Every structure is written in C-alpha cells, then in structure tokens.
Amino acid sequence: MVGVGALGTTALAACSDDGGAGEEAPEGPVELRMTVWTASEDHLGLFQEIADAYVADHPDEVSAVTFETIPFDGYTTSLTTQLAGGNPPDLAWIFESNAPEFVQSGALVDVRETLSSTEGYDFEDVGETALELWQDGDALYAYPFSNSPFVMFVNTDRIAGSGQPNPADLVASDGWTYDAARDISAASAAALGGAGLVVRDFDYMNWTNLATVWGGWDAEPWSADGATSEFDSPEMVDALEWFHDAIFTQNAIPGPGTSADFFAGDTTMTITQISRASSLDGSFAWDIVPLPAGPTQQQNIVGQAGVGVLAAGKNPQAAANFLAYFTNPENSASLSLYFPPPRESLLNPETLAAGNPVFSEPQLGIVIDSISGATTKPSHANFAQVDTTARGALDAMWTPDADVAAVAADVSEAIQPLLEA
Template sequence: MRHPRSTLLTGLAAASALTLAACSGGGGDSGGDDTPDGPVDLRMTVWTASEDHLELFNDIADTYIADHPDEVSSVTFETVPFDDYTTTLTTQIAGGNAPDLAWIFESNGPEFVASGALMDLGPTFEATSGYDLEDVDPATLELWQSDGGLYAYPFSNSPFVMFVNTDRVSESGQDNPADLLADGEWTYDAARDISAGSVDELGGAGLVVRDFDYQIWANLATVWGGWGAEPWSADGSTCEFGSQEMIDALSWYHDAVFEDGAIPGPGTSADFFAGDTTMTITQISRASSLDGSFEWDIVPLPAGPAGQQNVVGQAGLGVLANSEHPEAAANFLAYFTNPENSESLALYFPPPRTSLLNPETLAEGNPLFSQEQLQTVVDSITGATTKPAHPNFAQLDTAVRSALDPLWTADADAASVAPAVCTDIESLLQG
C-alpha cells in the first residue's frame, strides 16, 4: 500500500507544478478558467456526514446561487471519511480531479500552504463588501498565512476543555475542579490527584486525554502546553522534544499513568461519556455524546508550571488553485464565511470572528451548555494555540509516534526517551 505521506507529497507537488505552469502561461494565479462562458458547478470536499451540517451548507449555497445565477449553478458538498480525508484529497489533486474548495486539517495546513496548492484568498476577501476580515482573531489566521498571503479561512476553531463527571468527583470525596478554578488552584497536579483519588474510591478511570490512545501524540499538546513545551521550534526547523520543559511534561504524564494510577495505561479502554471516567480532555463538539446519565461540567485546561495554555483544533477552508473554477470558488467562499453566514455556521463550528465569540451566539448551537460554561468555551478559543503542525507533518507524525513508544512502559525514563525523539526526526524537520 502506498504510504499516505507519498500521496500527500505527490498530490501537492502536482498541484504546485500545474499552478506554476498556469502562471507562466499567462493564465493568472489559478489553474482553471477565470472567465467561464456560463454559470459553473462547484465542488467542496468535507469530512462531515452530519445531515444537520450538510443541510446548513446547502441552504447557504442555495441562497448564493439564487443571488448569482450567472456565476454558479450548483455547489456539491462531497463527504470524504475523516480517516482517509487527506489521502483522498491529495490523490484527487494528483489525478487532476481537484475539488474547487476543501476543508484542510491544521496539521497538514503548512504543507498545503507551502506547496502552492492553495489560492491566495486575501484579495478576494478584501474586495468583498462587508467581509470585515479585521473581525477575525489574528491568532486563528497564523497557520494559513505566508509572505503576506492568506491561503485558507479558519472556519472552525474547536477548543479543548476538561469535561468533569461531577457525580464521580462528589461520590469519591474529591475537590470540585470548578471550585479550584475559582480559587486559582486548578492545576495538572490537582487534576491528577482528583483522578487518582476517584479511581481509588470508585474504580473506573481517572483522567483521559481523549483520542490520544498512545498513538495520536499531538493531542498531548493539551497537556505539555502547561509546561511551556513544544515539539519543535516556531519555524519548524529545530526539535524541542529534548527540552527540559518537554521532559518534565512527559515525565509528569508517565508518572500519572504508571505510579499514580490517575490515567489509564496502554490498552485500557475508557470512555468518559459512558460514565465511568472522572474527567477527559476533549473538544466541546463531543458534548453531543452526553446522555444525561450523570452530572457534568466543563472547566478550562489546567495550569502547569508555565501557567495555563488554551489549545484548539482548527479546520481551514481553502480554494485549490488548480481546480476548475478557482475565482468562482473564492467568491463563494467569501460569501460562505461572511459575517452573516459565519453566525449561522457558529451553530456547529466555533467561529474565528471576535464579534461572534460570545455565549449568546454560541448558545444557539450548544443547548447543553450553560452561559457560564459557554464563557469558558469563548475564553478557551481567544488567543489559543493550535495543535502541532508542520510542512512535513505526515512523515513526522509517524516518526514521533514510533520514537515515543518506549516511554509507555512502567520503567521508562522520559529524560532518555524524549531526546531520542530528536535523533529520529531532526532530518525530517529540514525536509
């Protein structure tokens, strides 16, 4: 089977080469026909199959088509399974079947931006009346910018928070995280102690970093941020796994698993939403799994030795520069993400627009949350960092996962394992 990394490189290289060819041939900045004879059919790849999401997308598209009948005749939202999404997208690009628009993972964002596969959306947004790009939180744009250009719109910014089973906390006689937060004592050490104490009293599981499963290491960014640790330097060129901050963070996690019993070990299945886990770090979209069988709350990510750090998972929405109709696609994207439609999209996708980052707006799409909880959500988005991303992320992802495997045994030492990660990935950071 072809490695996904190979497909990603091939697809993006093909897109970049074709885009450059189009530019050198006098075709402008895009690979498609900028002046079609009539209205065009647009295609956008997405990874959601939610009927509610797709109904909203289609409603926005139908309104646009009615207002622009000479420009666009249809917009098709093509669902691609989450696990295969990037591989499928880059295969389409390599095969000359690029969609006009596409959702893009934050982890692969820098690779798409650097490749030339995406159209610069800045001129279109600036020329769109009432678009108000200045309303967008600058921190959410950083991943998608390069040399003054903006190559995707960060339409979804889902924060990581701590969900707490307050029934388990109360029944086990532990401190309530919300009370600790109010007193300025909500820390990772406190979360560890509450989790371990609840397991001692009630069994089950304590603290779970959801979807980590000792595989998806990037989700541990929600923990090591409290130590001020990063996997690599801001410019992506230097490995930081060997830093003292990262060693300390990974040591804390290792000991919470193997010494304190606060975190389930490898091979242990624990689902917060089943009711037998005390707390979990995950995104607010997971609240749909709550069934009312226990009382719960959310609090921000705890503070570590370096303070408290907010983290979001981000999805960008870009226009493929070598698609059939990039100019028409960019115009539609400007409409799809304008202030009015961003408010509608906020029902499901936390927006980057600061004017919409308030409990009142988010309440319409999150009826399970109280106003106080939604304020936590807003505070967890503003100024947050994104999960790890890199122009070479696909290959780095596999290498880091493999290099961290030795850490997940009882007698492992983070001071030995973490620096060894750098030995395995240093060359990949340059590639």
C-alpha cells in the same frame, strides 16, 4: 495514516501549476465542488442551504455547489490523491496539522483580496491570531472556519462520590493545576473504579493531542520555524515524565490497551473539544473547566480547520467568491451552530448558545475564554512523515520502566532529518 508528506510537497506544487488560476474563465455558470470530512446530515444540510441561496443569487456565475464527504481518517490522503490525479475540488477543508505544507506548496489561492473587498464581509472582524497558520506574508490561503477549543469535561457525580474537591472551585481559587487534576483523578479511580483522567483521542497513537498537556510546561515538539526538534528539551521531558508517572505510578490515567469513555459515565474527567458535548445523555452530572495550569503556565489549545480554494481547480475565482459568501457575517453566525467561528463579534454566549444548548451561560464563557489567545495543535510542512516517525519512536515510552528522557531524545533524533526536509 499516509498523508500529504507521502505524496510530497513537489506533488502539491505541481498540481498548483496545472492550470486553475491561470486558465481562462469558463463561459456561463459553473459547478463548484467542496471536499469536507463531515458526514453529519445537519452539517451538510446547512452547507447546502447556504450554497443554494448563493446559487439563487448568482445564477450567471454558479449553477450548483456540491459537498463531497471524505472520511476523516483518510481525508488528507484522498484530497492529495485527487490533486495529484488531476481531479481537484474547487474548495477543501484542510487540517491545521497540514496547513504549512498546503500554504507553502502553492496549492492554494490567495483569497485575502476577495474576502477583504467583498461588500459587507467585515474582514477586520476575523481575529488576527486565528489567521496566523494560514498566512504567508500578506497572502491568506484559507479561512479558519472552525476554532474548536479543548477543555476539561468533569463528571461531578464521581467527584462528589469520591469526596474530591470540585475543579470549578479550584479554578476560582487559582488551584486548578495538572497536579490537582492528577490527584483528583487517581483518588476517584481508586475509590470508585473506572478511570481517572483521559486525553480523548490520544489512545497512545495520536500524540499531538498531548499538546493539551505539555502546553502547561511551555513545551513544543519543534522550533517556531519548524527546523529544529525540541522534543528532548527540558520542558518537554518534564511534561512527558509527568504524564508517564500519572499513568504508571499514580494510576490517574488509564494505560495502553485500556478502554475508557468519559461519556459512558465511568471516567472522572477528560480533555476534549466542546463538540463532544453532543455525546452527553444526561445519565450523570457534569461540568466543564479550562485546561489546567502546568508549572509554567496555563495554555489554551484549539483544533483548527481552514477552507481553501485550490489553485489547480477549474474555477478559482468563482470558488473564492463563494467562500466569501459562505463565511460572511450572516452565514458565519449560522455555521457557529456547529463550528466555533473566528469572528470576534460572534464569540459571545448568546450566539454560541444557539448551537450548544447543553452548555450554561457560565460554561459558554469558559468556551470563549478558551478560544481567546489559544494556540493550535502542532503543524509542520512535512507533518505526515514527522507524525508517523514520532508515533513509532514514542511507543517505547508507554511501558512502566521506560526512560522518558532517553525516549524523548530518540524521538528528537528520529524526526530532526524530516524537519529539515
């Protein structure tokens, strides 16, 4: 996918200078447009309900709010094209992977003052760690409306049918590790057929989803400042060698070209986000457990999305005011039906149960624990180009006789110039 990086930070920065916050406020009520990547009727219906209530309460400021769905796969490309073409939305969802580029480019408006000064907003309730990716100094350039944790879904029918230990019991005894998950997965696949462990949506392409694995080795693809590749670090090489062996030696993970869907019932366990629970149809018994521990640590990972106000938009202050309403405590509680919130007061089983009825209270406790102190998937100011380059260089790793350390070194060499760009 061609993303922000293909059009360049320069294009984003240019868009931010085309007016927006610098223009005179329009006379009379304005229409606001917000881009999203969901096409769910339930999601869009809730958004519109919140927006219509805001319009009714602020008829002199806003006459209408519309939500424009852009397909997930091409979302960032389409959003950046709108910006470059002079047709920016007023507000937009932004992937965590592209957050640094949007934040650093000046394409977004600082909304901290608007949010923190809005009566009843209770800005202090928003977890500080959830804000980190969207801040630059004291400025806040987007609100992290969704913080969806990755957990391990387990088919307990397959676990019992293959005589393997229950992961929940291993969690209780501090024995829930990646090695244990690998061994259980390999044994169940050997006994029952199907697949063992699947990192959902990885598909040997979306390599950043492997952060849910390499976090257990305390590995990172690049340094905290984004300037230096760490893809060839000992920690990353050890994690990738573990993953490679689990595929080609232990047969615990299905190899390239193999289709395996946990929710079809023929896979023992899968790493994925809690929103996938909507695919469960009751055809098998299941459970969720935290991500396993690696040899170094147990690391929680979230996929995060922010809502930002575009500096090039025609109505930045009106958009920021609407964002404050859209994400206030009451509306955040409603949005938590679908999007795990960053508000600490809402991270409790009672609130989350309303939007996740298939989860038991203990399972919702796991969800909450998986959000607390979590890190986000990899992000970078030049993410689109780094992502494409790393994906291509990693292709050589997905063969049985691959030299994992050599491939990791090749990936590191390939992305280093892009990290410095």
